[in-house]
Amino acid sequence: MQQDQQKERLLTKPLLLLTFGHLITDFGQGALPVLLPFLKTAFTLSYTQVGIIVLVQNLTSSVIQPIFGYLTDRVSLPWLIPASVLLAGIGLAIIGLMPSYYTLLIAVIIGGLGIACFHPQASKSTHLISSAATKGRSMGLFSVGGNLGLALGSIAMSVALNAPGVLTNTLYFIIPGLIMSFLLYSNLQYLSPQQPIVQPAAASHPAAVTRQPLNYSLLAILLGFIFIRSSIHTGLTTYIPMYYIDFLSGSPVYASYLLAVFLFAGVIGTYAGAALSDRFGRKTVIMGSILTTLPLISLFQYTSGFATLLILALTGLALISSFATTVVLAQEMMPGYVGMASGLTIGFSIGLGGIGATILGYIADHFGVPSVFTVLAALPLIGVALASFLPGKLFKR
Template sequence: MSSFNLRMLLLLALGHLVTDIYQGALSTILPFLKEKLSLSYTMAGAILMTSSITSSVIQPVFGIISDKKGKAFLLPLGAFCAGIGFSLLAWSPSYPIVLCLVLVSGLGVAAYHPEGYKTATFFTGEQKATGMSIFTVGGNLGFALGPILTLLVIQYFGLDWLPVMAIPAVLFVILILSVWRIISDHHEAHAALNRAPAAPVPGARTGLALVIATVVMRSWTQFGLMSYIPFYYIDYLKGNPVHAGTMVSIFLLGGVVGTLSGSPLADKWGHKKVLMLSLGLTSLIFPLIFYADGPALFGVFALLGMTLIASFTVTIVMAQRLLPNNLGVASGLTVGFAIGTGGIGVTILGVIADAYGVPAALKFIGILPVAGFLMSLTVPYPSEKR
């Protein structure tokens, strides 16, 4: 087994950060695209649905390819496509062009994640949870920084300058190519050491299905909040659009804190217990959205991000433990398919918002973590000795 390599984990986490900058920023520019192209809430939701399908739902396909034979080139290619597709959205003259660019960006995201999670395991040594949390936090930071960077560009230079957002992707491609031999060597070593499959885990299929269903509820909640925080704050609370983007970033930065704290707690208390705690606390905090105002509302969203996303790495580790012979597929199912399927639910939220208003859509979102919590109670999972 290879030793813990912080330098390589940080590089892969940087790629995760760069890729998720574009995924996290998409919901932030929706109000601007909606105004520019005169889109309805349903059409705006369809943009996110396209992103979810291409960036997440099809990730298991890339995971299958990765498990059969490593495709390390997907790391630089994925990051580059994610950046180019997003950055050109500002120049889109029509709704179909927007969808096409979102598709290109989404495929780039889908290509990077399964290969990224699999490659990250090569550099964790025996400290699997710690190593995976480092890689995961890169994505959390990307989601959080995306709205901030995008809004800074729009605020100071205008929407037409959005293509400068492609710079991080280009820089990452240069960096990862500079250490390509190290990545290739670890891929070859992993293939040589893992020719004999591990014994299957009893009840793995049922457990994996319930973990995936729980992640769907969690991601539907996350993407729903990311999409409708700006609309709720701008259209109903009459807040500053820039502050709305900041609120999304605070929510996601809370998720970074949750990810870093959730992993060691899971190592100490057990993966399943932390998953239940995460969704249970989220269910209790969520109603405060409708009672808090001003700075308190920012605090509520920070807490929601921390509790909701605390189980992100935990569910990935649970899936990989249930499916030890298919790390790429396990990552693709939990990070891609389950999260993407939850993201598709944003389209349903758009229909609710058009028919009954944004507050009604937010109230519907509040039901989702409760459903996820109830599902987490029934997950069959191998015993964890602490």
């Protein structure tokens, strides 16, 4: 009994470390959308150039993640976790110090590489330290860390940009990266157990866990769904501040609060969706998420005041509720390739959403920022169609 309790405590410690590491790593992804209006003014950028900044971050932070996923499936690389947290912090810290648009892109690349290194190994570690019955909730808690980092990053950057020094205040963002990197390095031995915690039946038949054939068609459908969801998410995080500041001539501070409401609601949705998927099934949560998002985005432009905050909160809650669920579903579809599954779902397909941001930038330049939200409101229809082909039954595990 005492050994079991000790094991429970041991498992809680690495999960919390990984969750907070995820929070600090994703600070930059939440901070960048708040930075974009200031960078647009400082460097006299077009919306297309702003979209390229988002694309570069997504390409470096996400699209190359499967490469690191492939490596971590073959060799355990727990040291990547603290190293990547530090690298992500450095990239964010130097963004405001860059003298030109192209050096700014270099800073974005540095931070993006840190993010790309972190997710596959950290997701794999989360998978390994979780029992079969709690994988959804464990991945949900880990994902909450990332989404909370997005939300806190937006608020922290808003505070930094409204203090004396403005853009140069990004330098202070190196501090949480240094602290978290040290904590992770000090507890490295807890972050990557050699064997996953499995049910007795699976433990007695390890070949059944690693030799199941992959269904590439279903995997492609899942990645297509994540691409659509990511395009919507990236579009909203990029253009909510732009819409309020450039089109409505509103306050940058209030625009950052609107973004924070959207992202904080996503934090709640992440864990709620993961917990519900353990009970009602992965497909149920994924379909419910995208169906609920469909009418909410359409209402955004027609609201004001408290109604706008409510719509953004509900949109964040619904849209992000499938985040952890799609990661777990991919890991279940790719037994023996946990790192690759994480790299594809958290990385590659999400990163491709940056292409959507660039296209939306072109649309904003030629047709106006409001037209961006018209496009975003239509994308959930594609998501619904893709989700209908995913494996599993609705309301059944």
